[in-house]
Structure formats: C-alpha cells, structure tokens
Amino acid sequence: MTRRLPAAPPRRFSTWLLGAALLALVAASFASLPLQWSAFFSPDAAAVTMEFLAGFAPPESAPAFLRKTALAALETLSMSAIGTLLAVAGGMALSMSAAGRFGRVQRAAARVLLNVLRSIPELVWASLLLVAAGLGPFAGTLALAAHTSGVLGRLFADALENCDPHPERSLVVNGASPGAAFCYATLPQTLPQMLSYTLYRWENNIRAAAVLGVVGAGGLGQMLKFHLSLFQMQSAATVIIAMLLLVALVDAASFALRRALTR
Structure with missing residues (x-):
C-alpha cells in the first residue's frame, strides 16, 4: 500500500508580493538604463573592437620584460597571501565577539x-590607505586585509554560532577552562569550514590584488595601468596573460587544498 505524500504548504501572500516586487525592480532597471544594444552589436563597433584587439598581438616577449612581469606577479601573489593571513587574524578576533x-x-x-x-x-580602502602608507604594495595589502577581515569575520561568526554547543559545555562542566573547552570542542568543529572560507577568499584576493595596482598599489595592476596609459598594447598583453596564469594557478591550488580538507 503506497503512502500519499503530504500536500505542499500554501504560498503566503508575502511570498507572492516579494516575487512581484523583484520582477518590478528588474523591469525598472532595464527601463531606466540606456542600454544601447543596437550600437554595441553594430558592424562599426565590431570593426573597432577587432582593430583594438589586434594591437595586443604579439605579446611582448623580451627576457628583461618577462623578468619584470614575473617579479610583479610575485608581488601580487604576496599581497594576496599576506592580506589574507592578516584578515584571518582580524576576522577570527572579531568573530569571537560577533558570535x-x-x-x-x-x-x-x-x-x-x-x-x-x-x-x-x-x-x-586602497585609495584611503595610499594617503597614509604611500604608493606601493603595502597599501594594497592593508586594503585587502581590511575588506577581507569583514568578510571572514562574519563567516567565522556564523560558523561559531551554528556549531553544536554541547561538547564545549560538557568540558566546562567537567572542570575545563573556557579557553581550553573552546580549543578542544568548538574549534575542531568549525576549523574545516573556516579553512574553506579562507581559501575561497584567497582566490578572490588574488584577483583583487591584480586590480589594486590601478590606484598605485603595486603588482601587475600597476604595470597594466602604466602600459595601457602609454598605449603599449603588446606589453599590456603580456601583463594580462601573467594575470590570467596567476589567477588560474591560485584557483587550482585552492581547489586542491579545499578538496583535501573535505575528504
């Protein structure tokens, strides 16, 4: 004898109202923005775009320039790594109170x-910190740390609030100090999730670090802005390729680490 599935709960009026409001917002967005699709897909726009892209070929391959690009890539990688580590420390400190x-x-x-x-x-953040720290990667690192501390702090706090509190309470009842109970009961529950969040934010920070150089924070972004401003398209193409390779490398390393943590 087959069992009948329970009837689906009725839709509340507020749900339909929210859906209608979202659809109205999307429609108003398209109506208010001057989206010139015909001009974007016109033959003239395509010809100008192809002419512009042709200026990037072939990429600059002089050994001296490749060494300079590699050093800038290492600077960008260092900015993202140090900024993420500082954000982990700041986010963890704030998450305790936020939880x-x-x-x-x-x-x-x-x-x-x-x-x-x-x-x-x-x-x-980088524009503000450039005034205090000056041009260079230091301001970019602090900018990444400031923004990412807010993101990781919120994620860490949610992870701490959602974990099972009973193991920590049991240790405290049996005489353990609050700090020891947290380190041996709560932290092991949330640590894999926190590490996954950290690696994911590192992926985002490597992209952000490559862009922060546009405002003078060093790395590949600063090189890209310099060569584009001088219309040195072939040199800019090499910098863009280096950015893509660096992001792909960090994405692959982060994915491998996150997959190892979940096993």
Missing part, C-alpha cells in the same frame, strides 16, 4: 564593525 561569546553589546558592536569593513570595497 556573542562576550555579551550582546559586544556582539552588536562587532557586527557593526564587520559590516563597515566589508561594505567598503578594496579599491576604496
């Missing part, structure tokens, strides 16, 4: 600070 482990007032203050940190994009 409500020190009271409601501290939780609200930490949540507000995390919202501010991650609401400001990396380019804006």
